[in-house]
Amino acid sequence: MSRPFRRVADLSLAELRQHLRAGSFALQTGSLTSRIRSGLPDVARSIHVLYGNHAFEIAPDFSDFHVEVRQPRNLRRWIRRQVEFLIDGERPFEPLPRDQAPAFLEWGLNWCIAASCHQWITIHAACLERDGLAIVLPAPPGSGKSTLCAALSHRGWRLLSDELALLDPKTLLAHALARPINLKNASIELIRAFEPDSVWGPETYDTAKGRVTHLRPPLDSVNRMLQPARPAWIVFPRYEAGAPPLLTPRSKAQTFIHFTQNSFNYGPLGRSGFDTCARLISQCDCYDFSYSKLDDAVEVFDWLSGQLPAGTV
Amino acid sequence: MSNCVTIAARDFVELIRFPERAVAISLAQWDSLLRVAKHTNLIGRLAEGVICKGIHQNLPPKVRTHLDSAYVLTTHQREAIGWELRHISKALKNVDTDIVVLKGAAYVLRGSSAAQGRLFGDVDVLVARTALNNTEAALMVHGWTAGQHDPYDQKFYRQWMHEIPPMTNRARGTVIDVHHNILPTIARNCPNVDLLLAASQPVPNTIFRTFCATDMVIHSATHLFHESELQNGLRDLFDLDSLLTEFSVASTDFWIELADRAALLRLELPVYLALRLTKAIIGTSVPGQVLAKLESSMQPVSRRIKALEAIYLRALMPDHPGCGNHWSTTLARGAVFLRGHFLRMPPTLLSWHLSRKLVIRLFRNTSRST
Numbered sequence A: 001m002s003r004p005f006r007r008v009a010d011l012s013l014a015e016l017r018q019h020l021r022a023g024s025f026a027l028q029t030g031s032l033t034s035r036i037r038s039g040l041p042d043v044a045r046s047i048h049v050l051y052g053n054h055a056f057e058i059a060p061d062f063s064d065f066h067v068e069v070r071q072p073r074n075l076r077r078w079i080r081r082q083v084e085f086l087i088d089g090e091r092p093f094e095p096l097p098r099d100q101a102p103a104f105l106e107w108g109l110n111w112c113i114a115a116s117c118h119q120w121i122t123i124h125a126a127c128l129e130r131d132g133l134a135i136v137l138p139a140p141p142g143s144g145k146s147t148l149c150a151a152l153s154h155r156g157w158r159l160l161s162d163e164l165a166l167l168d169p170k171t172l173l174a175h176a177l178a179r180p181i182n183l184k185n186a187s188i189e190l191i192r193a194f195e196p197d198s199v200w201g202p203e204t205y206d207t208a209k210g211r212v213t214h215l216r217p218p219l220d221s222v223n224r225m226l227q228p229a230r231p232a233w234i235v236f237p238r239y240e241a242g243a244p245p246l247l248t249p250r251s252k253a254q255t256f257i258h259f260t261q262n263s264f265n266y267g268p269l270g271r272s273g274f275d276t277c278a279r280l281i282s283q284c285d286c287y288d289f290s291y292s293k294l295d296d297a298v299e300v301f302d303w304l305s306g307q308l309p310a311g312t313v
Numbered sequence B: 001m002s003n004c005v006t007i008a009a010r011d012f013v014e015l016i017r018f019p020e021r022a023v024a025i026s027l028a029q030w031d032s033l034l035r036v037a038k039h040t041n042l043i044g045r046l047a048e049g050v051i052c053k054g055i056h057q058n059l060p061p062k063v064r065t066h067l068d069s070a071y072v073l074t075t076h077q078r079e080a081i082g083w084e085l086r087h088i089s090k091a092l093k094n095v096d097t098d099i100v101v102l103k104g105a106a107y108v109l110r111g112s113s114a115a116q117g118r119l120f121g122d123v124d125v126l127v128a129r130t131a132l133n134n135t136e137a138a139l140m141v142h143g144w145t146a147g148q149h150d151p152y153d154q155k156f157y158r159q160w161m162h163e164i165p166p167m168t169n170r171a172r173g174t175v176i177d178v179h180h181n182i183l184p185t186i187a188r189n190c191p192n193v194d195l196l197l198a199a200s201q202p203v204p205n206t207i208f209r210t211f212c213a214t215d216m217v218i219h220s221a222t223h224l225f226h227e228s229e230l231q232n233g234l235r236d237l238f239d240l241d242s243l244l245t246e247f248s249v250a251s252t253d254f255w256i257e258l259a260d261r262a263a264l265l266r267l268e269l270p271v272y273l274a275l276r277l278t279k280a281i282i283g284t285s286v287p288g289q290v291l292a293k294l295e296s297s298m299q300p301v302s303r304r305i306k307a308l309e310a311i312y313l314r315a316l317m318p319d320h321p322g323c324g325n326h327w328s329t330t331l332a333r334g335a336v337f338l339r340g341h342f343l344r345m346p347p348t349l350l351s352w353h354l355s356r357k358l359v360i361r362l363f364r365n366t367s368r369s370t
Helices: A013-022 A041-050 A098-116 A145-153 A186-194 A219-223 A252-261 A266-283 A294-306 B009-017 B019-024 B027-039 B043-052 B061-092 B103-109 B129-141 B151-160 B193-199 B213-224 B233-250 B254-264 B268-282 B288-297 B303-315 B327-344 B347-363
Strands: A025-029 A032-037 A056-058 A065-070 A082-087 A121-130 A133-138 A158-161 A164-167 A181-184 A204-207 A210-215 A230-239 A246-249 A285-291 B099-101 B123-126 B167-169 B175-179 B208-210
Touching: A013 A025, A013 A032, A013 A041, A032 A098, A041 A098, A065 A098, A082 A098, A098 A164, A098 A204, A098 A210, A121 A145, A121 A266, A133 A145, A133 A294, A145 A158, A145 A181, A145 A186, A145 A230, A145 A294, A158 A164, A158 A219, A181 A186, A186 A210, A230 A252, A230 A266, A230 A294, A252 A266, A266 B061, A285 A294, B009 B019, B009 B027, B009 B043, B009 B268, B019 B043, B027 B043, B027 B061, B043 B061, B061 B103, B061 B123, B061 B129, B099 B103, B103 B123, B103 B208, B103 B213, B103 B233, B123 B193, B129 B167, B129 B175, B151 B347, B193 B213, B213 B233, B213 B254, B213 B268, B233 B254, B233 B268, B254 B268, B254 B288, B268 B288, B268 B303, B303 B327, B327 B347
Parallel strands: A032 A065, A133 A230, A230 A285, B099 B208, B123 B175
Antiparallel strands: A025 A032, A025 A056, A065 A082, A121 A133, A121 A158, A121 A164, A181 A210, A204 A210, A246 A285, B099 B123, B167 B175
């Protein structure tokens, strides 16, 4: 980024809380600006930790989303306490238990992008970059996509996004969000052991997904979040207990089917969505990858990044 | 929201009417305006307007992105409605009854400009009450399910309402609402649905029918002025504006027929309010004679009707912080909420229904939500 900017960590927690309470805090993630209002102290703490490296603005002229995390204005504020997520005063979700407020903000922001950013084709996938080339890891929940993404992002790959691959139909470039990585259950300890210096948000228990927390994205991925990258590989990861690392080529037709199934807006984009996916897949090498150990996985992806994909010549 | 530029509700309406004015809007105003447009479900109309006028290249890139995204969605939804109607015709082609498509999907079938830039929810159809069972069964055979409704919900719909519980298609997740009237059977001024069915018109090359021109307007007006929540109120008013303008251009007798038809169906009040308010808020050209005719058939226009008009004039404005959240709109919305419920159910039933809802809300989603 050329012009100097302030990072969230430059604010004291008290200042951040004040801006959040006033609804003037605007967070920059990739090219998107989200104006966030919340009087909840745990939400402020979570933003302070997880987005410490991100740029912010105070009451900018324009924000893409205006969201709020707050306690409901009814009895559920006090009894069986809940929290609700609002975008422009609307509640797209049912309220959640009060202690899930920080995670709710993350899920809510994901929803904002998936529901309304049709300038990209959005894929439920992790996306990382190395030497200017991007790898897309689409996968259903439970396949170990986020765990793998967290490991790679601390071993030489730049994190573009953990949940949402944003692909531009015109340029076919993948755009970055550099948002925190959502990890669940046993993956949390696994990544803590894998990267002891990693920084974490608060843990939430008993969500629909089990125990969840978020991992702060590495500094370099935040510094370069406005740089897109050209996708060169599409890999479908699958965690299998005890399995040796196995990278097997996958047909483009089959890749197409599963790739589009993981898209949030393939339908609405119509023909443009079809063409974009077709062109993208034809320029990428496509694989299945099963693994059980993160170190093995890192080695395989290192090897992969040394291979020049067919479409790049 | 603090230190945000608000946009006057009037200016917002003017912009939807005259999209070419978009070029004069500052980025800070857009920040509020886009949110009001999303909140009122008018962003699609705004996007189509701006794109049709060829001025969206002159707008700030960030704004253009949001309008383009809305355009993608509305274009897709129009296609998706056509696709869904094909599935519905496959399911219902052997049911021996007239199937009248209502509201948004009907505007698409008729190629009305009211369908432009509209975001659709469910498909609504109407059949004769005697054909309900066969229609429901045919939909079930073709993959629609009624979802989980407890005995109370079942009773609520089947005994009191004008529709059966919404049915969701298992494969596509789409929802169809099957109606047998346009107002709840226990509502005070529930019209004779046979009159509406008899006047309905076939849509060429489909198994479907729609209401005739006057009845489409009457239905839209009745729906709007019996609704207890007006979040889409302004959008519905713009729909009415499109329909009125199109139909009155197509037939010179339209206005008189509309007044006669409203009197026959005993729905003069919603039609009167619709005409007065589209005229006042959007500037639709409504001839004075037709208003006079409606007034005369309602006997002297009472103070109650004047008060209603004043309430709706406020309540139809966007209720969003981006428009300054005027207290009178909030108050008027409250009045409309009560009125909508009052019109729908007798008071004892209503108080029981609302207290039941409150208790359920208190105990829902305590430990986890799906």
